[in-house]
Amino acid sequence: MTLMNESPASIKTVRKTRSVTINPPKMCQPMGAILAYMGVHGCVPLVHGSQGCSTYPRYNIARHFRESAEVAVSSLAEDAAVYGGAKNLTEAIKNVKSRLNPAAIGICTTCMSETIGDDVKLISKNALTPGDAMRIFPASTPSYVGTHLTGYDNALRTLVETLAVKGEPNNKINIITGIINPGDIREIKNMLRLMNVQSIFLSDISETLDTPILPGGHKPVLPDGGTSLSDIADSANSLGTLAICRSAGSAATSLMKKFNVPYAPDPAPIGVINTDRFVQNICKLSGAMIPDEIIKERGRLIDSLVDVHHYMYGKKVAIFGDPDLVSAIVRFCAEAGMNPTVAMTATKHKDFAPDIKAVNTEYKTDTQILEGTDLYEFHEVVKTHGAELILGNSKGKDIADDEGVPLVRFGFPVYDRVGVYRYSIMGYNGSIYLLDQMTNAILGHKYDPNKLHQ
Ligand code: SF4
The missing domain is CATH 3.40.50.1980 (Nitrogenase molybdenum iron protein domain)
Structure with a gap:
């Protein structure tokens, strides 16, 4: 079922050769585009597609962030598949404007509107009246290509390319x-x-x-x-x-x-x-200097690593999630003396495998690299290479349960715990928090007589 490709330095990249995907830890492009638009002041995301294409992202946002999210939808139905979605999108833009009067609307397309081939830029332009102060950003986010990360990237690029203008240096x-x-x-x-x-x-x-x-x-x-x-x-x-x-x-x-x-x-x-x-x-x-407080934060992280070294040294850890977070956490686990056995991401990225291979070379680890694959594949490799701790989002719970090991949650979505979004795993302070979470998960598991995992 899997192809293990030998690369120099005996590091393996595992590729899925099945023609079916089982439990992919990724979402479609509009999910990411909505998150990019929600980070813009006064911007309402508008999904140009069917009802479910906005319900599903809203559901995930509500479960992870415990916030209700204003996400509009053009509500395409069967007739749009025949006549196009221009009428629905125009109505949707007018409705959002009259009800919420936002500074901007960020449009993301979907499987259906991309397949129909609606000219979203033209429809948006025509929906605005002359002199309208409201801005519209139409991002192309076809969901049969890429993942939620591609959608975020496309929406952010659309925002920057539409708005950025040369002016005075801002420092x-x-x-x-x-x-x-x-x-x-x-x-x-x-x-x-x-x-x-x-x-x-x-x-x-x-x-x-x-x-x-x-x-x-x-x-x-x-x-x-x-x-x-x-x-x-x-x-x-x-x-x-x-x-x-x-x-x-x-x-x-x-x-x-x-x-x-x-x-x-x-x-x-x-x-x-x-x-x-x-x-x-x-x-x-x-040109800034590093202030004492940052030097102290770094020192506290080093101290934390020393404090927990005897608990964490050699501990096998398997990690899945979005590529940037996974590769950084793999390096951090190696810094902590742990043994990262598997690093998996569903979204392919050119830096992912080189990042992990660099850690393998520097720390003499042998982390298996799974890219563009699913949690079924991840679980299979975890079974053969072992894990005493799993790091990932809530979708890893069943694997952690099957393997009888704790799961430390990070990334998106985390829906079976509250408050994860409030804390940072970044910077020196955030890394201390992540290290404490990992150590306490291992300690809690070790001393739990019933081996109840989290
Ligand atoms: S995969 Fe396509 S149809 Fe499904 S929610 Fe995403 S955009 Fe809509």
Whole structure:
């Protein structure tokens, strides 16, 4: 069923050769596009497709972030398959405008509207009246290509390419987040604040998907927060761009090509080495010095690694999820002296295998690389290579149960625990939190007489 390809250094890349996918830990493009649009201030995502194409993302958002999400849909039905979806999309744009009066509407296409071949750009343009202040961003997100990460990347690139304009230098750094949690964004903002560096987050769900209830019980329909349209326009004038998730980096490439904004595509800042690299990049771009507080945070992470080394050394860990997070966590586990046996991602990315192979070479590990595959394949390889701990989203629960090992949840979606989105696994502080979660999961499992796992 599987093909194990020998590569130099005896590292194996496992490829799925089945013609069926079983339990894929990935979602369709509109899911990612909606998350990108939700990080923009006053922007309402509009799915040009059938009802279910918006219900399914909203369901996942509600379960993960415990927030209700305003996601509009053009409600295509059988007649649209014959006559096209222009009428529905035009009505949908008018309805969203009259009911919510947003600053912008972010459109994402679906399997159906892409197959029909609707000219979404033209329909959107025609739906606006002359002088209309509301902006419309039409992203092409066909769901039979790529995954939720492709959708995020396409929507963000659409936003940047539509809005970015050359102006005066702004002395800021663009931070492309990708699909990470509000807690992660807050931690990165905190690091930048300590370094006294100004930034533009592309995009920013730290408030829009973790919305406070204000005094008097007030919670606005369109949440506060998110990156303003003017800040996105100003991203062309920044000192440079750093991407937390390189899978969302095409907007950065576009800014580099069109406006000469430098782009440093480095791994996600999880663990010591990757966070060091992130901090060094900030210093290089901005000229900032590393403040004492950041040095202390790094020192606390090193101390945490020492504290738990005797629990974690040699522990087998299997990791699945989105490629940027998985490859960074694999490196962090190796830094902690653990033995990452399997690294799996459903979304292919050119940096994934090289990242893992670099860790294998540096730490003399033998992590199996599974790319573009599913949780069935992951489970098969876990059975043969072993795991005392699994890291991944909630979809890994059944595998953890079958193997009788704990599951530490990260990534998206996490629907069988609350609050995961509030905490960070990034930067020095976030890495300490992740390390503590892993250690406590192993300790809790070890001393649980019934071996009840989490
Ligand atoms: S895969 Fe296609 S049909 Fe299914 S929810 Fe996504 S866009 Fe809609």
